[in-house]
Structures are given as C-alpha cells and as structure tokens.
Amino acid sequence: MTAGARDRHGPWKRGPVPAALALLLGLLMLLHAWITDRGGLGSLVETFLPWCGLLVPLLLAWALWRRSAAAAVALLLPAVVWLHLFGPLLGDRSRPGGGDLTVAEHNVGDANPDPSRTARDLAASGADVLALVELTEQAGGTYEKELARTYPYHSVQGTVGVWSRYPLSDTRPVDTAIDVGPLASAKPAGVRLASNRALRTTVATDHGPLAVYVAHLGSVRLMPRGGFWTDSRDRNAQALAEALATERNERVVLLGDLNGTTDDRALDGITARLRSAQAEAGAGFGFTWPATFPMVRIDQILLHGVTAYDARVLPATGSDHLPVVASVGW
Structure with a gap:
C-alpha cells in the first residue's frame, strides 16, 4: 500500500490487523490462567509468557x-499487562548485608561429559548446601569423591543428592509418584537413572534446623501427537505439594529442577506455599535452560520461613542446565 492510499484513511481507521493482534496479545497475557490446559496448552503458554513482550515492539x-x-x-x-507481570523482575532486587546460609542447585545432566570439573566448579561456588539432580549411577561416585573435601555430610537418594557443610538428619526419599512415560527411550545409551527423584532432609544450621527438599520433577516434551506432554511433571508436582503440606518445620527450602516456571499453573500447589528466591532477590529473569541459550527458568530455589538476600545464576558447566544459587537469612 502506498503512502497516498494510506492517507485516504484517518489514523483511527488504519491498521486494523495490528490493532486486533495487539488486543489479542494483551488478552492472552491478562487471561492466560483461563486458557485450557488440554494437551498442556496452558502450561506451554505460561512457560514462555515473558517472551510475549518481544511482540510489543514488533507490533509497534x-x-x-x-x-x-x-x-x-x-x-x-x-505493554501495561507485561510490565505488571514482569516489570518488577527487570531490576536488581538483592538486599544489602548478605544472608546466613548459601544454597545452590544444579541439574548436572545425565550426559555431562566432565562430572569432575562440574563438581569442582560447584564446590568453588561457596554454597553451604548443594543439591544435585539427574545423577546417574555412572557419575554418582565421581561427584561424591570430588565434593567430599568441601562437604563432609551428604546423602544420595536415587537420582537426587544433597551435600552440606552442616550435619544432616532425618534424610529420606519423598515419593513423588514418578512415571517415566514416553521418556524411557529418550535417555542416551548406557545411561542408567535410578527411580527415586526427590528427598527431604534436615540441615542443622547455626540458626536452627532447616528442612531442605531436593526434587527433579518429570520432564515435559512437545509430542508429535498429544501436544505439550506434562503428565509426569504434573503428577510429581501434586505429590511434592502434598509432602510439603505435611512439613512441620517452619523454615523450608526447596531446591530442584521442577521442569516448570513459577508462572506455570501445574506448580500452583508448590508456589502457594513457597516463594521464589529469584523473584525476591535476583536480577532479571534468571533463565537456566537450555544452557547454550537460556529461555526459561525451570531450576528453582523456593523458600518459606527464611528471606532471600541474593539470588543468581552461575556460569555453565558441562550440563544443559545452568546452576542456581541464593543467599538466605533468618
């Protein structure tokens, strides 16, 4: 269309298509919770909801x-809806003074080519409590050996483990009703994963006992048929939420790869009880996956009864996830 043709219409009549798309985009972000989750559609939209903001300058x-x-x-x-949802995440929300305890989490990756280097990098992070998920039987001994000098206390339950500078007690697996589903054939040849993927322990800190949960919820996949497959993740999230509901300790930290963002409705049972350290004291979105070009934050540090003073993402290791760390205080 030429400029002369456009000039024959008033400015309020031009561009009905971008105007309609702008309204639809705003309604999508405003009413995302009303989108059906059949085929995981709702979870898919909520996972990538922050990226809707990129459409605003294009439409402009x-x-x-x-x-x-x-x-x-x-x-x-x-524009207003996006700023309302995500504007507070753009700045640096860290608090002065630091915290009393540093916790970290990392999905070390079942195909990690150098677990020794990954373990050394994590030990150098300064974390007092370190949670690792997606541990394989082949690499488990390597992590135990490399982390032993820094962390005198540790426990591994299936594919998840916790390493600590402080004594651990009441350590036990948490039944999250794992269902591998269509992912069983997706693991690399020769890699074996144990069945248990969550644990609970008590860390005896200088300020009193802290309940620490470590979890790796089921994966999600875009399936050729069936859409965004989230069945295992959703069942795991519900089971973990039920376990958290029975927790008697007033101070709780959940460290894990939840295979979902805190905007995802599937995690409502968890996020209704726990706050995100990244949202409370991080800088930016803190995306963690994939490590080569992070687009979503699915590796989480969630809190109850303690305050986050700082939260950040650590440099890449040999995993396809980035590690996360947070300083918390009483």
Whole structure:
C-alpha cells in the first residue's frame, strides 16, 4: 500500500490487523490462567509468557509503518499487562548485608561429559548446601569423591543428592509418584537413572534446623501427537505439594529442577506455599535452560520461613542446565 492510499484513511481507521493482534496479545497475557490446559496448552503458554513482550515492539513498528493511531493505542494493553507481570523482575532486587546460609542447585545432566570439573566448579561456588539432580549411577561416585573435601555430610537418594557443610538428619526419599512415560527411550545409551527423584532432609544450621527438599520433577516434551506432554511433571508436582503440606518445620527450602516456571499453573500447589528466591532477590529473569541459550527458568530455589538476600545464576558447566544459587537469612 502506498503512502497516498494510506492517507485516504484517518489514523483511527488504519491498521486494523495490528490493532486486533495487539488486543489479542494483551488478552492472552491478562487471561492466560483461563486458557485450557488440554494437551498442556496452558502450561506451554505460561512457560514462555515473558517472551510475549518481544511482540510489543514488533507490533509497534507495524503500527508506525501504517501510521495507525488505533494500533498504537491498542498496544497499551499488552505493554501495561507485561510490565505488571514482569516489570518488577527487570531490576536488581538483592538486599544489602548478605544472608546466613548459601544454597545452590544444579541439574548436572545425565550426559555431562566432565562430572569432575562440574563438581569442582560447584564446590568453588561457596554454597553451604548443594543439591544435585539427574545423577546417574555412572557419575554418582565421581561427584561424591570430588565434593567430599568441601562437604563432609551428604546423602544420595536415587537420582537426587544433597551435600552440606552442616550435619544432616532425618534424610529420606519423598515419593513423588514418578512415571517415566514416553521418556524411557529418550535417555542416551548406557545411561542408567535410578527411580527415586526427590528427598527431604534436615540441615542443622547455626540458626536452627532447616528442612531442605531436593526434587527433579518429570520432564515435559512437545509430542508429535498429544501436544505439550506434562503428565509426569504434573503428577510429581501434586505429590511434592502434598509432602510439603505435611512439613512441620517452619523454615523450608526447596531446591530442584521442577521442569516448570513459577508462572506455570501445574506448580500452583508448590508456589502457594513457597516463594521464589529469584523473584525476591535476583536480577532479571534468571533463565537456566537450555544452557547454550537460556529461555526459561525451570531450576528453582523456593523458600518459606527464611528471606532471600541474593539470588543468581552461575556460569555453565558441562550440563544443559545452568546452576542456581541464593543467599538466605533468618
């Protein structure tokens, strides 16, 4: 369309398509909780919800090209909704003074080519309590050997483990009703994963006992048929939420790869009880996966009864996930 053709229409009549798309984008972000989760559609939208903000400048460029006042005004809806949802995450929310305890979590990856180096990097992070998930039988001994000098106390339950500078007690597996489902054939040849993927322990800190949960919820996949497959993850999340509901300790930290963001409705039973350390004291979104180009934060440090003073993402290791660390205080 030429400029002369556009000039025959007023600015409020130009660009009906970008105006309509802007309104739909705003409604998508505003009403995302109402999207059906059949086939995991709701979870898929909520997982990548922050990236909807990239569509706003694209639509704005379209509106300017069309010289459409209607489209420009319509873009106020998605812009305001996005800023309301994610604007607070853009700045640095760390607190001065530091915390009393540093905790870290890492999905070390079942295909990690150098577990020794990964273990040394994690030991150098300064974490007092370190949680590892996706431990294989082949690499488990390597992590135990490399971390022994820094962490005198540790426990491994299936594919998850906790290493600590402080004594551990009442350590036990947590039944999260693991269902491997269609992922059983997706593991690399020769890699063996144990069945248990969650544990609970008590860390005897200088400020009193701290209940620590370590979990690796079931994976999600885009399936050729059935859409965004989340069945195992959703069942695991419900079981973990039920375990947390019975926790008697007033101070709780959950460290794990939850295969979901804190915006994902599947984790509502968990996030209703625990707060995100990244949202409370991090800088930016803190995306952790995939390590080569992080797009989502599925590795979480969630808290109850303690305060986050700092939260950040650590440099890449040999895993396809990035490690996360947080300083917490009483």
